[in-house]
Amino acid sequence: MTVKFLAARRRNPAVAIALLLLALVVVGGAYSLASNAQPAVAAMGSQTQVEEGKKLYLEGCSSCHGLNAQGTKYGPTLIGVGAASVHFQVGTGRMPLAAPGAQAVAKPPAYNEDEVAKMAAYVATLAPGPAIPSAEQVDYADADVAKGGVLFRINCAQCHQAAGQGGALTQGKYAPSLMNATPTEIYEAMLTGPQNMPVFSDETLPVEEKKAIIAYVNELQQAPSPGGLSLGRLGPVVEGLFLWTAVFAALIAAAVWIGIKAR
C-alpha cells in the first residue's frame, strides 16, 4: 500500500524539491554537528547541560526566536550568535524583553547564572559563534589604561560618550551607560554587537586592545568626582543648564531676600 502510494507519486515535481531539501538538511546538519560539536562541548560542558538549556530555551525564548532558533518576525535568529551573546543578553536581563520596543533595557535577570550557562551551552551547539570570554581574556590588571582611553575615544565614545555615560541613538534607541558593566559584559558586547551595537572582532580589535578598553572603562567607573555633583559628566551643556536654572534661582532668591523690607 505504502509502496504503491510512493510509486504513484514519484514523478511528482514536489518530490524533487523535497528530496533536495532533505539532502541539504542531512548534509548541513552533519557538517554543523561535525564542525562545532567539539568546541561547544569543550566550552560549555555536558550534554545534559545542553538538553536542559534547550528546555529553558523552548519555554522562555522560542516564542520570539523560533522553535529551532531560526528567528521569527518578532526576533532574530540565534544560529551562530554564540554563547557570549546569550550570556550578555540574558545575564544582563535585556532578554527576555519586557515589551517590544526601540530598546532592549537592562533589568534584573530573569534567570540565574546556572540557567544562563545552560541556555548559552544550547545556543552554542546551533552553530559556531563567540564563546563566553575566559577569565584570562578579561583580566585587565596589566592593561594600558591610557591606550584604552585612546581606543575608547576612537571606537566607543561616539555612542557611549567620552566618559562612558551613554547617549542617544536614532528613533528612541540609546547606547547604555557603562557605569555598571562588568569586564565580561564589556568584552561580550564588543565581540557580539548586541542590538544595534556593531561588532568589534578580535582580529581588528585584538584581545590586548579590548583589555585596555576594559581597563579604561574600569577607570571611569572607579574615578571619584572631587568636586561632587558630576551631573552625569555630560560636559558644558549640562553644566550650563544647571547654572542657568539652579544657580540663577538661588541668586534670584538671595536678591529677593536682600530687597524684602524687614518686619
Add this chain to the structure above:
Amino acid sequence: MSTDKDLLPVDPHNEPGHLPIADIPHTPRVTDTDPKAARRAERQVASMFLLSMVFVVLFVVAFVTIDKSAVVYIPVLGVVGASQIALGFTFGMAILLIGTGAIQWAKKLMPDVEVVQERHSMASTPKEDEEAKADYERGKEESGFARYTIIRRTLIGALALFPIPLVIMLRDLWQTPPGENPVELLSTTAWRDGLRIVPDTGETTGEFVKGIRPEDIPVGGLVSALPIDIMEIQKAEHNLNARGKAAIILVRMDPSEIRSQQGEGWDYQGILAYSKICTHVGCPIALYEHRTHHLLCPCHQSTFDLADSGDVIFGPAARRMPQLPIGVDEEGFLVAKSDFQQPVGPSFWERG
C-alpha cells in the same frame, strides 16, 4: 529747560512715572518699637560674624589635616574629594556669613525711613551749549578742515584703507604649501589604488603594519581605519591634515541588504568603506547602528543610510557620505581601489 523749580519737592501723585510704593505709609519695624527684638537682631548679626570666624578656623584646620586624596560620600553629591569639599564649604560659609550678617544688620537695625535724594538736572545749561558749539566752530576754522579739501579727502581715504591689512593677515591662518592648489587639496586624500587599509589604533608615532583581511570583519562589524602609509605622510607634512581627511569606517553587512552604492562593485563581499568625516561641518562619525545601517552624527544628528549609497535621511547635511571603492590585494588584504571620487568633509566655496 532747567530752573530752580526742578530742585523743589513736588507732589508725587501729579508727577509722571511716580512709583505707587511711595504712597505706602511708613510702618516701623519690630526692632524699631521693641528693644528686646532689637537686641535679638543684634545678637543674630553678631553670631553670624562669629560663625564666619569659626569657619575660617575650620578652613585652616581642614587645610592642614585632611589628606588631599581622601574621598567621602555625601548624599546627592556622591563620592567627592574630602579636602575639596571641606575647603570649599568652610571658605564659602565664612564669606557668605559676613554678607548675610551685613544685610541683616542693614535690614533690621539701620534706619529704614524713606528719604528723597535730590539731584540736579542732567542737561547742560544753554550757556554751556553755546560755548561748546563755539569751541567746535573755532577748531574747525583753525584746523582748516573745511578749507583744505584735499587733506580732508585723503585723510578719510587713509582711515578707510587702514583696516585692510588686518583682514589680509587672516590669510596666514591657512597657508597652502607652495605649488599646491587649495581646491585640489580639499578634493583629494591620501587614498590611492592598491593602498592597504589598517585599523586606526590611535597611535601617532611609529608605523602601521597590520592590514585587515575581509574575514576579520564579521557581518555587523565596524572598524575605524586609515591608509597604511599615513604615518609617513603626517611625519613629512608635520601635521595631521592628511590623517583627518583619510579617516574612514569599514562596515560589513549581508550583501543582500545593500540597496545601492555610489559605484558598481565598490564593496568587497558586503564590506563597505565610507568617509568618517561628516559632510555637514566635519565632525568625525562612527555612530553606526548595524541593524538599521544608519550612521548618525552626534554633533547635529545628520543621519546617513550606509545601505543606500550613504544618502542623507535626516539632519542638516547637504551631501551624502563619500564612499571609497575597495577590494583585496594578492595577499588577501583589503585595499583602496582609488581615491574618493568626491571631496570628503564639509562643502567649501569652490564646490558650489
